[in-house]
Amino acid sequence: MPEPISFYFDFISPYGYCAASRIDALAARHGRTVQWRTFNMRSVNATVLGADKPLFLLPLKGPYFSQDVPRTVKWFGLPYDPGSVLEFNPLAALRAFWFLNDQNPQQAKAFAWRVMQAFFAEKTVPNEPALVAAFAEEAGADPQAVLAYLDAPEAKARLKRETEDAVSKGVWGTPTFRVGDQLFWGCDRLQMLEDWLARGGW
Protein backbone atom coordinates (compact mmCIF):
# COMPACT_ATOMS: atom_id res chain seq x y z
CA MET A 1 0.00 0.00 0.00
CA PRO A 2 1.24 3.52 -0.74
CA GLU A 3 1.65 5.91 2.17
CA PRO A 4 -1.68 7.39 3.38
CA ILE A 5 -2.52 10.97 2.41
CA SER A 6 -2.36 13.27 5.42
CA PHE A 7 -5.31 15.63 5.77
CA TYR A 8 -4.55 18.48 8.18
CA PHE A 9 -7.45 20.60 9.38
CA ASP A 10 -8.89 22.71 12.15
CA PHE A 11 -12.62 22.72 12.85
CA ILE A 12 -12.76 26.50 12.46
CA SER A 13 -12.30 26.24 8.67
CA PRO A 14 -15.34 25.96 6.39
CA TYR A 15 -12.95 24.99 3.60
CA GLY A 16 -11.87 22.10 5.81
CA TYR A 17 -15.54 21.07 6.05
CA CYS A 18 -15.72 21.09 2.24
CA ALA A 19 -12.52 19.08 1.96
CA ALA A 20 -13.59 16.57 4.61
CA SER A 21 -16.72 15.77 2.61
CA ARG A 22 -14.66 14.51 -0.35
CA ILE A 23 -11.11 13.59 0.56
CA ASP A 24 -11.65 9.92 1.50
CA ALA A 25 -13.57 9.12 -1.71
CA LEU A 26 -11.00 11.00 -3.78
CA ALA A 27 -8.15 9.06 -2.21
CA ALA A 28 -9.96 5.74 -2.60
CA ARG A 29 -10.28 6.33 -6.36
CA HIS A 30 -6.48 6.15 -6.44
CA GLY A 31 -5.99 3.26 -4.03
CA ARG A 32 -5.08 5.54 -1.14
CA THR A 33 -6.27 5.93 2.40
CA VAL A 34 -6.37 9.19 4.35
CA GLN A 35 -5.02 9.98 7.80
CA TRP A 36 -7.06 12.86 9.22
CA ARG A 37 -5.02 15.10 11.54
CA THR A 38 -6.37 18.01 13.59
CA PHE A 39 -4.06 20.87 14.47
CA ASN A 40 -4.41 24.24 16.20
CA MET A 41 -4.69 26.76 13.38
CA ARG A 42 -4.99 29.77 15.66
CA SER A 43 -1.79 28.82 17.44
CA VAL A 44 0.03 28.55 14.10
CA ASN A 45 -1.39 31.93 13.08
CA ALA A 46 -0.23 33.54 16.31
CA THR A 47 3.16 31.91 16.78
CA VAL A 48 4.39 31.20 13.25
CA LEU A 49 2.56 33.42 10.79
CA GLY A 50 2.16 36.52 12.96
CA ALA A 51 -1.50 36.81 11.95
CA ASP A 52 -3.16 38.35 14.95
CA LYS A 53 -6.65 39.02 13.58
CA PRO A 54 -9.40 36.66 12.47
CA LEU A 55 -9.63 36.50 8.67
CA PHE A 56 -13.20 37.78 8.74
CA LEU A 57 -12.14 41.03 10.41
CA LEU A 58 -9.44 41.93 7.85
CA PRO A 59 -10.05 44.71 5.32
CA LEU A 60 -11.03 43.42 1.88
CA LYS A 61 -10.22 39.81 2.77
CA GLY A 62 -13.01 39.77 5.35
CA PRO A 63 -15.76 40.78 2.90
CA TYR A 64 -14.27 38.50 0.24
CA PHE A 65 -14.37 35.40 2.40
CA SER A 66 -17.81 36.32 3.71
CA GLN A 67 -18.97 36.07 0.11
CA ASP A 68 -16.82 33.11 -0.86
CA VAL A 69 -17.50 30.75 2.04
CA PRO A 70 -21.27 30.25 1.55
CA ARG A 71 -20.75 30.14 -2.23
CA THR A 72 -18.07 27.46 -1.88
CA VAL A 73 -19.97 25.35 0.65
CA LYS A 74 -23.02 25.42 -1.61
CA TRP A 75 -20.82 24.52 -4.61
CA PHE A 76 -19.74 21.44 -2.65
CA GLY A 77 -23.38 20.58 -2.13
CA LEU A 78 -23.22 20.86 1.64
CA PRO A 79 -25.68 22.41 4.07
CA TYR A 80 -24.55 25.69 5.60
CA ASP A 81 -26.01 27.30 8.69
CA PRO A 82 -22.90 28.13 10.69
CA GLY A 83 -22.26 29.07 14.26
CA SER A 84 -20.18 32.16 15.04
CA VAL A 85 -16.49 31.59 14.37
CA LEU A 86 -15.66 34.32 16.87
CA GLU A 87 -17.45 32.34 19.60
CA PHE A 88 -15.99 29.00 18.55
CA ASN A 89 -13.16 27.62 20.68
CA PRO A 90 -12.38 24.29 19.04
CA LEU A 91 -9.72 23.13 21.50
CA ALA A 92 -11.81 20.44 23.21
CA ALA A 93 -12.85 18.98 19.87
CA LEU A 94 -9.34 19.24 18.40
CA ARG A 95 -7.94 17.44 21.45
CA ALA A 96 -10.65 14.77 21.68
CA PHE A 97 -9.98 13.88 18.06
CA TRP A 98 -6.56 12.45 18.95
CA PHE A 99 -7.96 10.33 21.77
CA LEU A 100 -10.46 8.77 19.41
CA ASN A 101 -7.91 8.45 16.65
CA ASP A 102 -5.58 6.37 18.82
CA GLN A 103 -8.38 3.93 19.46
CA ASN A 104 -10.04 3.87 16.05
CA PRO A 105 -9.30 6.28 13.19
CA GLN A 106 -12.69 5.61 11.59
CA GLN A 107 -14.41 6.65 14.81
CA ALA A 108 -12.25 9.76 14.89
CA LYS A 109 -13.32 10.67 11.37
CA ALA A 110 -17.01 10.15 12.19
CA PHE A 111 -16.55 12.33 15.26
CA ALA A 112 -14.76 15.07 13.30
CA TRP A 113 -17.47 15.06 10.66
CA ARG A 114 -20.13 15.31 13.38
CA VAL A 115 -18.38 18.32 14.91
CA MET A 116 -18.23 20.01 11.51
CA GLN A 117 -21.89 19.31 10.84
CA ALA A 118 -22.82 20.84 14.17
CA PHE A 119 -20.78 23.99 13.65
CA PHE A 120 -21.29 24.56 9.93
CA ALA A 121 -24.79 23.20 9.34
CA GLU A 122 -26.59 23.29 12.69
CA LYS A 123 -25.49 26.68 14.05
CA THR A 124 -24.10 24.91 17.11
CA VAL A 125 -20.85 26.05 18.70
CA PRO A 126 -19.23 22.88 20.06
CA ASN A 127 -16.99 24.44 22.70
CA GLU A 128 -18.07 22.48 25.75
CA PRO A 129 -16.42 19.18 26.69
CA ALA A 130 -19.85 17.70 27.47
CA LEU A 131 -21.06 18.32 23.92
CA VAL A 132 -17.77 17.13 22.45
CA ALA A 133 -18.10 13.94 24.51
CA ALA A 134 -21.67 13.49 23.31
CA PHE A 135 -20.49 13.68 19.70
CA ALA A 136 -17.73 11.19 20.52
CA GLU A 137 -20.39 8.88 21.92
CA GLU A 138 -22.43 9.17 18.72
CA ALA A 139 -19.29 8.05 16.89
CA GLY A 140 -19.04 4.98 19.15
CA ALA A 141 -16.59 6.14 21.82
CA ASP A 142 -16.98 6.11 25.61
CA PRO A 143 -17.98 9.67 26.57
CA GLN A 144 -16.67 9.36 30.13
CA ALA A 145 -13.27 8.32 28.86
CA VAL A 146 -13.27 11.32 26.52
CA LEU A 147 -14.11 13.68 29.38
CA ALA A 148 -11.37 12.16 31.55
CA TYR A 149 -8.88 12.54 28.70
CA LEU A 150 -9.83 16.19 28.17
CA ASP A 151 -9.17 16.85 31.87
CA ALA A 152 -5.67 15.36 31.75
CA PRO A 153 -2.54 17.37 30.79
CA GLU A 154 -1.82 14.90 28.00
CA ALA A 155 -4.78 16.20 25.96
CA LYS A 156 -3.25 19.65 25.72
CA ALA A 157 0.30 18.35 25.23
CA ARG A 158 -0.77 15.98 22.47
CA LEU A 159 -2.50 18.63 20.37
CA LYS A 160 0.56 20.84 20.84
CA ARG A 161 2.83 18.04 19.61
CA GLU A 162 0.58 17.34 16.64
CA THR A 163 0.49 21.04 15.75
CA GLU A 164 4.28 21.20 15.95
CA ASP A 165 4.49 18.09 13.82
CA ALA A 166 2.20 19.65 11.19
CA VAL A 167 4.34 22.81 11.16
CA SER A 168 7.50 20.71 10.87
CA LYS A 169 5.98 19.20 7.71
CA GLY A 170 5.40 22.72 6.35
CA VAL A 171 1.68 22.99 7.11
CA TRP A 172 0.45 26.55 7.74
CA GLY A 173 -3.19 26.56 6.61
CA THR A 174 -6.39 24.55 6.86
CA PRO A 175 -7.15 22.36 5.02
CA THR A 176 -3.81 21.06 3.80
CA PHE A 177 -3.20 17.70 2.12
CA ARG A 178 0.20 16.03 2.17
CA VAL A 179 1.35 13.33 -0.24
CA GLY A 180 4.96 12.52 0.56
CA ASP A 181 6.74 15.87 0.47
CA GLN A 182 4.03 17.56 -1.60
CA LEU A 183 1.65 19.90 0.20
CA PHE A 184 -1.65 21.06 -1.28
CA TRP A 185 -3.36 23.92 0.52
CA GLY A 186 -7.09 24.59 0.20
CA CYS A 187 -10.21 22.73 -0.82
CA ASP A 188 -9.82 24.36 -4.24
CA ARG A 189 -6.75 22.18 -4.72
CA LEU A 190 -8.66 18.90 -4.64
CA GLN A 191 -8.61 18.65 -8.44
CA MET A 192 -4.86 19.21 -8.59
CA LEU A 193 -4.36 16.67 -5.82
CA GLU A 194 -6.47 14.16 -7.73
CA ASP A 195 -4.47 14.75 -10.92
CA TRP A 196 -1.28 14.38 -8.91
CA LEU A 197 -2.42 10.99 -7.61
CA ALA A 198 -3.69 9.86 -11.02
CA ARG A 199 -0.45 10.73 -12.82
CA GLY A 200 1.93 9.93 -9.99
CA GLY A 201 3.13 13.51 -9.99
CA TRP A 202 4.72 15.56 -12.75
Next chain:
Amino acid sequence: MPEPISFYFDFISPYGYCAASRIDALAARHGRTVQWRTFNMRSVNATVLGADKPLFLLPLKGPYFSQDVPRTVKWFGLPYDPGSVLEFNPLAALRAFWFLNDQNPQQAKAFAWRVMQAFFAEKTVPNEPALVAAFAEEAGADPQAVLAYLDAPEAKARLKRETEDAVSKGVWGTPTFRVGDQLFWGCDRLQMLEDWLARGGW
Protein backbone atom coordinates in the same frame (compact mmCIF):
# COMPACT_ATOMS: atom_id res chain seq x y z
CA MET B 1 -24.34 41.05 -24.41
CA PRO B 2 -23.78 40.34 -20.72
CA GLU B 3 -21.27 42.50 -18.85
CA PRO B 4 -17.62 41.54 -19.51
CA ILE B 5 -15.78 39.58 -16.85
CA SER B 6 -13.11 41.72 -15.19
CA PHE B 7 -9.73 40.03 -14.81
CA TYR B 8 -7.53 41.86 -12.31
CA PHE B 9 -3.85 40.96 -12.22
CA ASP B 10 -0.32 42.15 -11.53
CA PHE B 11 2.58 40.85 -13.60
CA ILE B 12 4.38 39.69 -10.46
CA SER B 13 1.93 36.79 -9.96
CA PRO B 14 2.64 33.41 -11.55
CA TYR B 15 -0.96 32.47 -10.77
CA GLY B 16 -1.98 35.46 -12.89
CA TYR B 17 0.11 34.01 -15.71
CA CYS B 18 -1.77 30.71 -15.35
CA ALA B 19 -5.12 32.50 -15.29
CA ALA B 20 -4.24 34.70 -18.29
CA SER B 21 -3.59 31.59 -20.38
CA ARG B 22 -7.20 30.40 -20.00
CA ILE B 23 -9.59 33.15 -19.01
CA ASP B 24 -10.59 34.40 -22.47
CA ALA B 25 -11.38 30.91 -23.77
CA LEU B 26 -13.28 30.08 -20.57
CA ALA B 27 -15.38 33.24 -20.88
CA ALA B 28 -16.03 32.66 -24.59
CA ARG B 29 -17.50 29.22 -23.82
CA HIS B 30 -20.20 31.11 -21.94
CA GLY B 31 -20.73 33.97 -24.39
CA ARG B 32 -18.66 36.40 -22.33
CA THR B 33 -15.77 38.69 -23.06
CA VAL B 34 -13.03 39.61 -20.61
CA GLN B 35 -11.73 43.02 -19.64
CA TRP B 36 -8.11 42.61 -18.48
CA ARG B 37 -7.13 45.12 -15.80
CA THR B 38 -3.65 45.58 -14.31
CA PHE B 39 -3.30 46.92 -10.80
CA ASN B 40 -0.45 47.51 -8.37
CA MET B 41 -0.47 44.49 -6.06
CA ARG B 42 2.48 45.65 -3.96
CA SER B 43 0.76 48.94 -3.28
CA VAL B 44 -2.39 47.12 -2.15
CA ASN B 45 -0.25 44.88 0.06
CA ALA B 46 1.48 47.85 1.65
CA THR B 47 -1.40 50.28 2.03
CA VAL B 48 -4.47 48.10 2.48
CA LEU B 49 -3.42 44.65 3.67
CA GLY B 50 -0.42 45.66 5.81
CA ALA B 51 1.65 42.88 4.23
CA ASP B 52 5.17 44.26 4.30
CA LYS B 53 7.14 41.20 3.17
CA PRO B 54 7.23 39.35 -0.15
CA LEU B 55 5.30 36.10 0.06
CA PHE B 56 8.40 34.08 -0.77
CA LEU B 57 10.21 35.37 2.31
CA LEU B 58 7.46 34.41 4.79
CA PRO B 59 7.97 31.44 7.11
CA LEU B 60 6.14 28.31 5.92
CA LYS B 61 4.23 30.18 3.21
CA GLY B 62 7.49 30.96 1.37
CA PRO B 63 8.58 27.32 1.05
CA TYR B 64 4.99 26.28 0.26
CA PHE B 65 4.62 28.67 -2.64
CA SER B 66 8.13 27.84 -3.86
CA GLN B 67 6.87 24.28 -4.25
CA ASP B 68 3.41 25.14 -5.48
CA VAL B 69 4.21 27.71 -8.17
CA PRO B 70 6.26 25.49 -10.53
CA ARG B 71 3.86 22.61 -9.88
CA THR B 72 0.85 24.78 -10.76
CA VAL B 73 2.42 26.38 -13.85
CA LYS B 74 3.32 22.91 -15.13
CA TRP B 75 -0.22 21.71 -14.35
CA PHE B 76 -1.47 24.51 -16.59
CA GLY B 77 0.85 23.25 -19.33
CA LEU B 78 2.89 26.45 -19.46
CA PRO B 79 6.65 26.93 -19.76
CA TYR B 80 8.35 28.14 -16.58
CA ASP B 81 11.81 29.66 -16.37
CA PRO B 82 11.14 32.75 -14.28
CA GLY B 83 13.09 35.88 -13.54
CA SER B 84 13.65 36.94 -9.94
CA VAL B 85 10.49 38.37 -8.38
CA LEU B 86 12.66 40.34 -5.95
CA GLU B 87 14.31 42.11 -8.89
CA PHE B 88 11.08 42.65 -10.79
CA ASN B 89 9.58 46.15 -10.71
CA PRO B 90 6.49 45.83 -12.90
CA LEU B 91 5.42 49.49 -12.74
CA ALA B 92 6.39 50.41 -16.31
CA ALA B 93 4.58 47.35 -17.69
CA LEU B 94 1.55 47.86 -15.44
CA ARG B 95 1.31 51.48 -16.57
CA ALA B 96 1.93 50.83 -20.27
CA PHE B 97 -0.92 48.33 -20.23
CA TRP B 98 -3.48 51.09 -19.72
CA PHE B 99 -2.09 53.18 -22.57
CA LEU B 100 -2.45 50.25 -24.93
CA ASN B 101 -5.82 49.28 -23.52
CA ASP B 102 -7.30 52.70 -24.27
CA GLN B 103 -6.31 52.31 -27.89
CA ASN B 104 -6.99 48.63 -28.42
CA PRO B 105 -7.81 46.13 -25.67
CA GLN B 106 -6.68 43.19 -27.83
CA GLN B 107 -3.28 44.81 -28.25
CA ALA B 108 -3.13 45.36 -24.51
CA LYS B 109 -3.82 41.66 -23.90
CA ALA B 110 -1.14 40.59 -26.39
CA PHE B 111 1.27 42.97 -24.68
CA ALA B 112 0.41 41.69 -21.21
CA TRP B 113 0.84 38.09 -22.32
CA ARG B 114 4.23 38.97 -23.86
CA VAL B 115 5.37 40.55 -20.58
CA MET B 116 4.30 37.42 -18.69
CA GLN B 117 6.08 35.14 -21.14
CA ALA B 118 9.27 37.17 -20.74
CA PHE B 119 9.19 37.13 -16.96
CA PHE B 120 7.85 33.63 -16.30
CA ALA B 121 9.23 31.64 -19.24
CA GLU B 122 12.28 33.52 -20.52
CA LYS B 123 13.97 34.55 -17.25
CA THR B 124 13.77 38.17 -18.37
CA VAL B 125 12.97 40.92 -15.88
CA PRO B 126 10.98 43.51 -17.83
CA ASN B 127 11.67 46.55 -15.66
CA GLU B 128 13.04 48.99 -18.23
CA PRO B 129 10.74 51.26 -20.23
CA ALA B 130 12.72 50.47 -23.40
CA LEU B 131 11.98 46.75 -23.08
CA VAL B 132 8.36 47.42 -22.16
CA ALA B 133 8.06 49.61 -25.25
CA ALA B 134 9.61 46.88 -27.39
CA PHE B 135 6.99 44.42 -26.16
CA ALA B 136 4.29 47.00 -26.90
CA GLU B 137 5.69 47.31 -30.41
CA GLU B 138 5.51 43.52 -30.86
CA ALA B 139 1.84 43.81 -29.93
CA GLY B 140 1.32 46.43 -32.62
CA ALA B 141 1.65 49.70 -30.67
CA ASP B 142 3.93 52.66 -31.36
CA PRO B 143 6.91 52.24 -29.01
CA GLN B 144 7.78 55.97 -29.01
CA ALA B 145 4.24 56.81 -27.91
CA VAL B 146 4.52 54.26 -25.12
CA LEU B 147 7.81 55.77 -23.93
CA ALA B 148 6.33 59.28 -24.02
CA TYR B 149 3.33 58.06 -22.02
CA LEU B 150 5.53 56.41 -19.41
CA ASP B 151 7.38 59.71 -18.96
CA ALA B 152 4.19 61.70 -18.34
CA PRO B 153 2.58 62.08 -14.87
CA GLU B 154 -0.66 60.58 -16.21
CA ALA B 155 0.94 57.11 -16.45
CA LYS B 156 1.50 56.98 -12.71
CA ALA B 157 -1.82 58.64 -11.89
CA ARG B 158 -3.78 56.27 -14.11
CA LEU B 159 -2.37 53.10 -12.54
CA LYS B 160 -3.08 54.59 -9.12
CA ARG B 161 -6.70 55.27 -10.12
CA GLU B 162 -7.09 51.78 -11.56
CA THR B 163 -5.64 50.25 -8.40
CA GLU B 164 -8.01 52.30 -6.27
CA ASP B 165 -10.87 51.24 -8.52
CA ALA B 166 -9.91 47.58 -8.10
CA VAL B 167 -9.79 47.99 -4.33
CA SER B 168 -13.15 49.78 -4.38
CA LYS B 169 -14.56 46.65 -6.07
CA GLY B 170 -13.11 44.52 -3.26
CA VAL B 171 -10.04 43.22 -5.10
CA TRP B 172 -7.06 42.41 -2.85
CA GLY B 173 -5.18 39.61 -4.63
CA THR B 174 -3.91 38.61 -8.03
CA PRO B 175 -5.47 37.13 -10.07
CA THR B 176 -9.06 38.05 -9.24
CA PHE B 177 -12.05 37.63 -11.52
CA ARG B 178 -15.19 39.72 -11.12
CA VAL B 179 -18.62 38.82 -12.48
CA GLY B 180 -21.06 41.49 -11.36
CA ASP B 181 -20.63 41.66 -7.59
CA GLN B 182 -19.02 38.21 -7.37
CA LEU B 183 -15.26 38.03 -6.87
CA PHE B 184 -13.22 34.89 -7.47
CA TRP B 185 -9.65 34.96 -6.21
CA GLY B 186 -6.95 32.68 -7.58
CA CYS B 187 -6.30 30.61 -10.68
CA ASP B 188 -7.56 27.61 -8.71
CA ARG B 189 -11.03 29.20 -8.84
CA LEU B 190 -11.34 28.97 -12.62
CA GLN B 191 -13.51 25.85 -12.34
CA MET B 192 -15.85 27.50 -9.86
CA LEU B 193 -16.00 30.59 -12.06
CA GLU B 194 -16.86 28.42 -15.05
CA ASP B 195 -19.61 26.65 -13.12
CA TRP B 196 -20.91 30.03 -11.97
CA LEU B 197 -21.16 31.21 -15.58
CA ALA B 198 -22.69 27.94 -16.78
CA ARG B 199 -25.39 27.90 -14.12
CA GLY B 200 -25.90 31.64 -13.85
CA GLY B 201 -24.92 31.52 -10.21
CA TRP B 202 -26.44 29.60 -7.32
